[in-house]
Amino acid sequence: MLDFFEQAANLKNIKRQGWIDKLGIKNPESVAEHCYSMSVLGMVLSELENLDTSTVLKMVILHDLAESRIGDITPEQMNQEKKNQLEDITICKMLDQLPKNISVKYKKIWNDYKEKQTAESIFVHEIDKLEMILQAVIYSKNSSFDLQLDTFVKTAQKEIQNKRLKEILAKLLQMI
Secondary structure, eight states, X not given: OHHHHHHHHGGGGOBOHHHHHHHOOSSOOBHHHXXXXXXXXXXXXXXXXXXXXXXXHHHHHHHTTTHHHHOOOOTTTSOHHHHHHHHHHHHHXXXXXXXXXXXXXXXHHHHHHHHTXXXXXXXXXXXXXXXXXXXXXXXXXXXXXXXXOHHHHHHHHHXXXXXXXXXXXXXXXXXX
């Protein structure tokens, strides 16, 4: 189990590659920071949506966990199908380091997340995009030049369907 914890802690060292590649951010957030921010969003907003907050938080923690071993791979680096396969293999190997009953439970949550069939999994995918825009607002406020955020904005607008999250997104976009 200690190897699992050490690997998970490595998310603190993995920078979010999209911010580097697309905007040239010199010191972008880490994947761990992104997951923490998503956790806060998920904790509060899942309660407002009457979702299973425990499941939402577990999904948030699991959703980028494989990146602790494979890094933050962007669509420009690898096609989505290959990336999904690599993440799936990696997270399953990581979860296999845990006691069987926990591993089975977390693999089910991971599969639910991937399949996007439950209200919680759809919600987590959407707060992933909402957090991206929240971070874009933070970068925009701290930048002395105009950031080209069109790609990020279009992705969020396309992916976010939840009414409450759309309202929050609209407010965030006004801040850019």
